[in-house]
Amino acid sequence: MSEIPTITLRDGLQLPAIGFGTAGMRGAQGVQAIDSAINQGYRLIDTAYNYENEGTVGAAIRRSPVPRADLFISSKLPGRYHEYGKAVTAIQESLYRAGLDYFDLYLIHWPNPERNQYVDAWRALIDAQKFGLIRSIGVSNFVPEYLDRLEKETGVLPAVNQIELHPHHSQPEQRDYDRAHGIVTEAWSPLGGKGPKTQRIQETLVLRDLAEKYHKSAAQIMLRWEHQLGVLPLPLSHNPGRQAQNLDIFDFSLTPDEVQAVTELDGERQVTGYGDPRTHEEL
Numbered sequence: 219m220s221e222i223p224t225i226t227l228r229d230g231l232q233l234p235a236i237g238f239g240t241a242g243m244r245g246a247q248g249v250q251a252i253d254s255a256i257n258q259g260y261r262l263i264d265t266a267y268n269y270e271n272e273g274t275v276g277a278a279i280r281r282s283p284v285p286r287a288d289l290f291i292s293s294k295l296p297g298r299y300h301e302y303g304k305a306v307t308a309i310q311e312s313l314y315r316a317g318l319d320y321f322d323l324y325l326i327h328w329p330n331p332e333r334n335q336y337v338d339a340w341r342a343l344i345d346a347q348k349f350g351l352i353r354s355i356g357v358s359n360f361v362p363e364y365l366d367r368l369e370k371e372t373g374v375l376p377a378v379n380q381i382e383l384h385p386h387h388s389q390p391e392q393r394d395y396d397r398a399h400g401i402v403t404e405a406w407s408p409l410g411g412k413g414p415k416t417q418r419i420q421e422t423l424v425l426r427d428l429a430e431k432y433h434k435s436a437a438q439i440m441l442r443w444e445h446q447l448g449v450l451p452l453p454l455s456h457n458p459g460r461q462a463q464n465l466d467i468f469d470f471s472l473t474p475d476e477v478q479a480v481t482e483l484d485g486e487r488q489v490t491g492y493g494d495p496r497t498h499e500e501l
């Protein structure tokens with residue numbers, strides 16, 4: 219398998235160009251799945267306070283022979299803890315749960331604009347970075363006006379914006395905004411999410427044809443497309459074979475026309491159903 223390239227964040231931290239999603243992985247089976255992913259070669263692991271599996275991620279890290287310094291662990295602040303003092307405590311609690319001294323990346327999970335406290339939460343992340351609890355700070359599910367507000371009120375832009383992104387929701391405007399502001403876009407549900415939706419996207423003719431041409435799977439075509447868009451995908455798989463397959467995307471290239479053809483699948487607008495960040499409330 220080819221080596222995983224890196225992506226450099228605005229603050230200089232270099233992340234692997236693909237990471238591992240862990241939502242729903244808990245307990246002994248979760249430890250096994252994450253341990254397997256690290257063995258397959260994943261070094262960036264995405265978790266969240268609200269996944270209730272920071273402990274599972276921490277157990278997998280301690281089980282693995284890979285040194286902590288070679289891993290990149292990313293977690294997220296829940297909406298109910300946006301108020302400054304609560305956010306600082308939640309970051310500490312995340313670290314205790316994981317059994318870690320620091321996170322490589324920590325994100326505001328959702329903006330929850332109705333509550334209007336995400337700038338407060340952002341100040342807490344900025345300070346936690348200064349205290350050495352977090353190496354890089356970012357957000358998730360943020361749209362341009364919220365990012366503009368963070369910059370205007372704190373002078374600090376996020377290093378990362380993690381958003382829903384797959385061929386049925388290719389997010390051209392948000393990608394353009396992020397790129398123009400030096401923010402790395404990460405893709406959640408990069409394969410279209412769990413269940414029948416993933417299957418439906420994989421059966422799209424454009425993806426099947428490309429898979430045949432490059433002797434890859436439709437999932438690998440999606441991940442390669444995201445990589446060529448400059449996006450960092452976070453695929454999840456419980457299966458060691460699929461975990462390895464999803465890393466094996468760095469030995470071929472789609473042509474610009476092929477990248478465009480996948481981007482145009484966006485017309486279907488078949489989002490995974492989590493909702494629009496402007497209205498979605500997740501605490």
Ligand SMILES: NC(=O)c1ccc[n+]([C@@H]2O[C@H](COP(=O)([O-])OP(=O)(O)OC[C@H]3O[C@@H](n4cnc5c(N)ncnc54)[C@H](OP(=O)(O)O)[C@@H]3O)[C@@H](O)[C@H]2O)c1
Pocket residue numbers: 238239240241264265327358359380381405406407408409410411412413416435437438452453454455456457460461463464
């Ligand atoms: N920031 C946010 O608000 C947010 C929201 C949602 C998700 N996320 C993050 O993004 C990560 C990934 O998103 P996701 O879990 O929703 O979905 P996903 O990675 O797009 O898709 C996962 C599904 O695809 C299947 N799969 C994986 N590799 C495959 C392959 N090579 N061929 C065929 N099927 C394959 C998996 O099944 P098997 O397990 O059986 O392989 C699983 O059912 C999450 O784990 C989480 O870390 C963040």
